[in-house]
Amino acid sequence: MSATNRQVLLKSRPQGEPTKDNFELVDAAIPEPAEGEYLSRTIWLSLDPYMRGRMAETKGYAANVGLGTPMVGGSVGQVVKSRHPKFRDGDYLVEYSGWQSHAVSNGAMSMKLDPAVAPLSAALSVLGMPGQTAWWGLMQIGAPKVGETVVVSAASGAVGSVVGQLAKIHGCRAVGIAGGKDKCDYVVNELGFDACVDYKAAGGNLFRAIREACPKGIDVYFENVGGAIQAAVVAQLNDFARVPLCGLISQYNEMQMNPGPDWRLLLVKRALVKGFIVSDHFAEMPGFWQEVPALVKSGRIKYREDIVQGIDNVPEAFMGLLKGRNFGKLLVQVSEDPTRR
Amino acid sequence: MSATNRQVLLKSRPQGEPTKDNFELVDAAIPEPAEGEYLSRTIWLSLDPYMRGRMAETKGYAANVGLGTPMVGGSVGQVVKSRHPKFRDGDYLVEYSGWQSHAVSNGAMSMKLDPAVAPLSAALSVLGMPGQTAWWGLMQIGAPKVGETVVVSAASGAVGSVVGQLAKIHGCRAVGIAGGKDKCDYVVNELGFDACVDYKAAGGNLFRAIREACPKGIDVYFENVGGAIQAAVVAQLNDFARVPLCGLISQYNEMQMNPGPDWRLLLVKRALVKGFIVSDHFAEMPGFWQEVPALVKSGRIKYREDIVQGIDNVPEAFMGLLKGRNFGKLLVQVSEDPTRR
Numbered sequence: 185m186s187a188t189n190r191q192v193l194l195k196s197r198p199q200g201e202p203t204k205d206n207f208e209l210v211d212a213a214i215p216e217p218a219e220g221e222y223l224s225r226t227i228w229l230s231l232d233p234y235m236r237g238r239m240a241e242t243k244g245y246a247a248n249v250g251l252g253t254p255m256v257g258g259s260v261g262q263v264v265k266s267r268h269p270k271f272r273d274g275d276y277l278v279e280y281s282g283w284q285s286h287a288v289s290n291g292a293m294s295m296k297l298d299p300a301v302a303p304l305s306a307a308l309s310v311l312g313m314p315g316q317t318a319w320w321g322l323m324q325i326g327a328p329k330v331g332e333t334v335v336v337s338a339a340s341g342a343v344g345s346v347v348g349q350l351a352k353i354h355g356c357r358a359v360g361i362a363g364g365k366d367k368c369d370y371v372v373n374e375l376g377f378d379a380c381v382d383y384k385a386a387g388g389n390l391f392r393a394i395r396e397a398c399p400k401g402i403d404v405y406f407e408n409v410g411g412a413i414q415a416a417v418v419a420q421l422n423d424f425a426r427v428p429l430c431g432l433i434s435q436y437n438e439m440q441m442n443p444g445p446d447w448r449l450l451l452v453k454r455a456l457v458k459g460f461i462v463s464d465h466f467a468e469m470p471g472f473w474q475e476v477p478a479l480v481k482s483g484r485i486k487y488r489e490d491i492v493q494g495i496d497n498v499p500e501a502f503m504g505l506l507k508g509r510n511f512g513k514l515l516v517q518v519s520e521d522p523t524r525r
Numbered sequence: 526m527s528a529t530n531r532q533v534l535l536k537s538r539p540q541g542e543p544t545k546d547n548f549e550l551v552d553a554a555i556p557e558p559a560e561g562e563y564l565s566r567t568i569w570l571s572l573d574p575y576m577r578g579r580m581a582e583t584k585g586y587a588a589n590v591g592l593g594t595p596m597v598g599g600s601v602g603q604v605v606k607s608r609h610p611k612f613r614d615g616d617y618l619v620e621y622s623g624w625q626s627h628a629v630s631n632g633a634m635s636m637k638l639d640p641a642v643a644p645l646s647a648a649l650s651v652l653g654m655p656g657q658t659a660w661w662g663l664m665q666i667g668a669p670k671v672g673e674t675v676v677v678s679a680a681s682g683a684v685g686s687v688v689g690q691l692a693k694i695h696g697c698r699a700v701g702i703a704g705g706k707d708k709c710d711y712v713v714n715e716l717g718f719d720a721c722v723d724y725k726a727a728g729g730n731l732f733r734a735i736r737e738a739c740p741k742g743i744d745v746y747f748e749n750v751g752g753a754i755q756a757a758v759v760a761q762l763n764d765f766a767r768v769p770l771c772g773l774i775s776q777y778n779e780m781q782m783n784p785g786p787d788w789r790l791l792l793v794k795r796a797l798v799k800g801f802i803v804s805d806h807f808a809e810m811p812g813f814w815q816e817v818p819a820l821v822k823s824g825r826i827k828y829r830e831d832i833v834q835g836i837d838n839v840p841e842a843f844m845g846l847l848k849g850r851n852f853g854k855l856l857v858q859v860s861e862d863p864t865r866r
Contacts, residue, residue, distance in 0.1 A: 237793075410788060429792050443784030447751060450785075451770050451800040452578075459792040 189214045191254045192283035192498050197241050201437045201506065206239070207255075207499040215288045222268040223288050224261035226281045229495070229516040230308040231257070231502050232342075233408075234461075236436040246463075255283040255498075258313060259518075260297065260304045271296070276523070278307040283498055285518055299523035302480065309513035310480055310487040314342035317462040319472040321406055321428035322347050324465075325458045330355035332403035333422075335394070337413050339380060340367040342487070342513035343430060346476075347406045348377045349485045356404075359397045361413055363508050370511075375486055383413055391416045404428070410435040410442065418445040421453045429459040437506060488512030530555045532595045533624035533839050538582050542778045542847070547580070548596075548840040556629045563609040564629050565602035567622045570836070570857040571649040572598070572843050573683075574749075575802075577777040587804075596624040596839075599654060600859075601638065601645045612637070617864070619648040624839055626859055640864035643821065650854035651821055651828040655683035658803040660813045662747055662769035663688050665806075666799045671696035673744035674763075676735070678754050680721055681708040683828070683854035684771060687817075688747045689718045690826045697745075700738045702754055704849050711852075716827055724754055732757045745769070751776040751783065759786040762794045770800040778847060829853030 188211035195208040217223045238249045238256055249255055259281040263271050268291050271277065279294040281287035297307055309315065321343075328334050334351035338344040339360025348358040348371065360371040360380040368380035379397040386393040394402075394416050401422035407414060410432030421427070435442045450457065479485040490510040492501040495518045505514050529552035536549040558564045579590045579597055590596055600622040604612050609632050612618065620635040622628035638648055650656065662684075669675050675692035679685040680701025689699040689712065701712040701721040709721035720738040727734040735743075735757050742763040748755060751773030762768070776783045791798065820826040831851040833842040836859045846855050 407788070414788065429788060432789055432792060435787070435789060441787040442789070443786075444788045445785050446776070446782040447748070447755065447770055447785045447798070447800075448773055448776060448782070450798060451773060454800045454802060454805065456800075457788070457791060457798045459788075459795045459797075461795060464795065 187214075188212065188285075189287075190285040190495050192495065193252055194239060194249045194255055196251065198236075198239055198437070200439050202236070202239065202499070202503055204499050204503075209496055212284075214286050217265055217267045217288050219267050220269075221288050221290050222266040222271050223264045223286060224277060224279065224281065225264050226259050226261045226285050226287065226495075226518040227276075227521050228260040228305045228308055229257060229281075229283060229498065229518050230259060230312070231498070231505050231510075231514045231516060232313070233431055233433045233436065233505065235502065236506060256280065257282050258308055259287075260307055260521075261287070276304055278312065283495065285495055302477070304521055304523055305489060305515055306480070306487070308515060309342050309489060310346060310485060311477060313462055314513060315346050315476055315487075316466070316469055316472050317430060318343045318346035318406075319350060319476055320462055320465050320469070321430050321460055322350050322404070323471065324468070325428035325456075325460060326404040326406060326426050328354050328356045328404050331357075333357040333359060333398050333400055334404040334406065335359045335361065335398060335402050335417055336406040336408065337361040337417070338408035338431075338433065338508070339371045339377065340375075340488075340511060341408065344406070344408055345371070345375055345487060345512075346485060349375055349479075350476075351404070352376055352378075353479065353484065357398075357400070359394075359402075361394070361409075361417075367511060370488070374488075391419065394420060401425075406430060407432070409433050415445060418449055418455075421449065421455050423453050425453055425455040427455060427457040429457055433506065433508075490514050492516045494518070528555075529553065529626075530628075531626040531836050533836065534593055535580060535590045535596055537592065539577075539580055539778070541780050543577070543580065543840070543844055545840055545844075550837055553625075555627050558606055558608045558629050560608050561610075562629050562631050563607040563612050564605045564627060565618060565620065565622065566605050567600050567602045567626050567628065567836075567859040568617075568862050569601040569646045569649055570598060570622075570624060570839065570859050571600060571653070572839070572846050572855045572857060573654070574772055574774045574777060574846065576843065577847060597621065598623050599649055600628075601648055601862075602628070617645055619653065624836065626836055643818070645862055645864055646830060646856055647821070647828070649856060650683050650830060651687060651826060652818060654803055655854060656687050656817055656828075657807070657810055657813050658771060659684045659687035659747075660691065660817055661803055661806050661810070662771050662801055663691055663745070664812065665809070666769035666797075666801060667745040667747060667767050669695050669697045669745050672698075674698045674700060674739050674741055675745040675747065676700045676702065676739060676743050676758055677747040677749065678702040678758070679749035679772075679774065679849070680712045680718065681716075681829075681852060682749065685747070685749055686712070686716055686828060686853075687826060690716055690820075691817075692745070693717055693719075694820065694825065698739075698741075700735075700743075702735070702750075702758075708852060711829070715829075732760065735761060747771060748773070750774050756786060759790055759796075762790065762796050764794050766794055766796040768796060768798040770798055774847065774849075831855050833857045835859070 411434035692699040752775035
């Protein structure tokens with residue numbers, strides 16, 4: 185156990201793309217838990233696109249992060265010193281420690297993990313927020329029917345990969361959109377999607393490339409990226425299409441508003457677009473817990489992790505995430521995971 | 526009864542705004558009904574924004590109108606000669622005769638009217654397609670809750686006027702958007718909306734004018750117009766707002782696509798946008814029939830008609846409709862209505 189609490193603070197708010205100057209690495213004293221609290225060491229830190237919104241001046245769907253404080257974020261940790269009735273020293277937890285090596289918590293948002301059920305890090309990917317996001321958006325908003333075509337952008341990512349695999353399991357044609365041959369090969373060959381469009385290779389022919397991958401049009405578009413991909417997909421929606429609007433990663437660094445599709449396209453197709461954030465729906469997840477863990481255990485749903493070592497590399501890893509440089513769920517290993525072989 | 530069938534044919538497809546040259550007035554022979562058909566004379570012809578889509582080269586949600594044939598449209602007529610088992614000479618019907626003084630029909634889309642229940646023309650406005658559009662979009666997509674703010678554009682129109690009155694009846698703050706002082710005065714003083722924004726007077730201050738009329742933000746936006754009004758409203762949606770997307774009249778004449786709002790606005794607010802057309806839902810209207818006719822009869826829902834005399838004036842009346850020149854439901858009286866005092 186390191187002698188200090190290593191933290192990544194938000195030093196200034198990014199104007200456009202975040203840079204290293206927006207962050208500051210500091211060593212703070214390791215805090216002491218009060219009665220009803222516990223201290224944990226962070227093992228795994230999750231880096232997710234939504235965090236860009238928390239850095240902004242203006243409020244998004246959650247409060248932004250104060251300057252000079254650690255960035256927020258989900259994590260997996262181990263209890264080091266507990267004065268909490270529910271948690272004991274040595275317990276593994278999924279929690280919200282933020283970007284720091286140690287944290288004190290009252291446990292309100294913490295949940296115990298059993299390493300025998302799944303690797304600890306899965307609580308931050310396929311069985312955590314990204315997996316639940318995929319399930320809720322696809323099943324509750326997308327409501328896919330057998331034989332329909334489901335398109336998902338950022339298809340090799342933590343959310344997109346689960347969306348496409350669930351779509352296949354529910355009898356749909358699953359088409360991914362991803363950047364680069366490696367990601368597309370993975371999506372088709374490893375995850376079992378029916379097709380994947382490489383938007384980087386397609387360039388100005390993106391519309392046609394999507395059309396070729398979706399000969400019967402698009403019934404569900406699970407939106408993660410926005411921008412040119414959004415425009416090309418929305419123009420190919422079928423009548424009564426559903427668009428779970430989960431993220432717009434290509435636009436998060438933009439200072440200006442980015443025009444969306446002409447609503448005539450939505451009107452004529454009687455399409456539905458619904459923005460959502462999974463934290464509104466954590467209480468509505470019994471269906472997820474009934475379905476997904478068993479599919480992961482049996483190997484029918486696969487997932488991939490992109491692991492960066494050491495908390496000092498968090499700012500750079502996060503900047504790469506916004507550019508699609510990661511391949512699989514981006515995790516930072518902050519300290520040893522004794523359960524990992 | 527005139528000796529010929531006066532028709533307005535679609536002569537060419539409008540490029541942008543329709544002009545008189547897109548239409549041709551002709552006298553055709555009055556057709557003879559075959560067995561199982563009836564001949565009717567048109568009394569009232571409905572002019573509606575959706576008709577602009579039927580004139581276009583490309584297919585919208587319904588087939589476009591063939592060149593050299595009469596424009597389609599809802600109408601009220603009287604049976605002149607019936608060889609149909611269900612309809613008798615003299616019956617009043619709501620039907621789809623299109624832009625012509627006489628029509629033969631197999632009655633598949635026709636429904637008998639009782640002039641004792643409501644004026645015949647109401648079957649084309651508050652009790653017809655516009656009224657059902659208002660009810661379905663507001664109640665089924667908008668799902669307004671007591672105390673919420675409902676904004677409707679084209680508020681003095683056939684659809685918008687019913688939306689706002691229903692919103693009031695269901696305990697909401699109803700805010701209209703309309704063009705000009707006369708329309709806004711009517712919406713507030715006659716229809717009982719809480720406020721109405723005159724978008725023509727507001728000019729560049731539209732956003733602020735809407736904000737002042739909606740101090741608690743906007744929970745439901747019933748979208749009829751698109752363009753600058755859409756942009757100003759969508760930027761003021763509350764969390765979990767619903768947008769029944771009914772029409773985009775300001776954009777129908779545009780040749781180019783018109784950018785919509787940045788989807789970040791929908792994502793952050795977890796808003797829902799749903800395009801719809803009432804003809805998909807005629808079978809789901811029991812709620813409408815239970816609620817609205819009684820409200821019309823008791824005078825709690827008011828409506829206004831803008832009547833143009835004579836079928837020869839149809840093209841000009843339609844062009845004016847797309848510019849918001851009508852005030853109330855636009856109807857063309859093609860022949861005498863013996864039930865009208």
